[in-house]
Amino acid sequence: MKLILGSASPRRLELLAQLGLVPEAVRPADIDETPARGEDPRAYVARMAREKAMALDLGADEVILAADTTVTCGRRILGKPADEKEAAEFLWLLSGRRHHVLTAVAVRDAGGLRARLVDTVVRFRPLSNADVNGYLASGEWRGKAGGYAIQGRAGAFIPWIQGSFTGVVGLPLAETATLLAAAGVFAKEMP
Numbered sequence: 001m002k003l004i005l006g007s008a009s010p011r012r013l014e015l016l017a018q019l020g021l022v023p024e025a026v027r028p029a030d031i032d033e034t035p036a037r038g039e040d041p042r043a044y045v046a047r048m049a050r051e052k053a054m055a056l057d058l059g060a061d062e063v064i065l066a067a068d069t070t071v072t073c074g075r076r077i078l079g080k081p082a083d084e085k086e087a088a089e090f091l092w093l094l095s096g097r098r099h100h101v102l103t104a105v106a107v108r109d110a111g112g113l114r115a116r117l118v119d120t121v122v123r124f125r126p127l128s129n130a131d132v133n134g135y136l137a138s139g140e141w142r143g144k145a146g147g148y149a150i151q152g153r154a155g156a157f158i159p160w161i162q163g164s165f166t167g168v169v170g171l172p173l174a175e176t177a178t179l180l181a182a183a184g185v186f187a188k189e190m191p
């Protein structure tokens with residue numbers, strides 16, 4: 001089966017490579033990522049991954065992998081910050097407390113769609129003005145749910161997680177490998 005990555009995220013491509021998987025093609029889906037009013041965060045992230053997987057055309061021998069990552073703090077959904085001001089607001093909100101990072105993965109083939117939701121709890125230590133200003137200046141907040149990337153400098157803010165590190169980065173590898181194997185996608189054997 002041919003693996004198609006339905007995501008523009010370079011992190012997801014790298015995480016797949018970690019499993020020894022190289023997609024035949026990358027076809028990001030362009031969908032409306034606005035949460036519905038009052039939408040439950042878990043329902044929202046599952047819907048996003050499903051819609052990304054369903055938005056693409058699918059050949060008979062193709063398997064599409066799509067995912068969505070969202071940060072939730074209380075009932076608030078923190079998507080990708082629109083600008084530096086919003087990134088600062090997110091970082092202060094996360095400072096000194098725990099939040100959840102939800103990643104939904106959807107795998108679709110001619111037989112239908114299978115999906116999993118992975119919930120990881122992340123704790124930020126209390127941040128200082130210097131932490132927040134330095135992080136904003138790094139630009140690493142851009143394009144990241146919640147305005148940070150655990151795999152970069154923000155690793156210094158995170159003394160503890162419970163769940164899936166790869167899920168926080170954007171693709172929970174254990175669950176993804178299981179879903180892909182069920183669809184007949186396996187890493188090629190090394191020569």
Ligand SMILES: Cc1cn([C@H]2C[C@H](O)[C@@H](COP(=O)(O)OP(=O)(O)OP(=O)(O)O)O2)c(=O)[nH]c1=O
Nearest residue numbers: 007008009028068069144145149150168169170
């Ligand atoms: C919390 C967190 C998020 N992220 C990234 C992963 C995702 O790329 C991004 C969340 O945005 P998504 O909407 O999940 O994905 P995307 O827009 O990058 O790509 P596509 O919709 O085409 O699949 O945040 C990190 O890289 N590290 C982190 O610690």
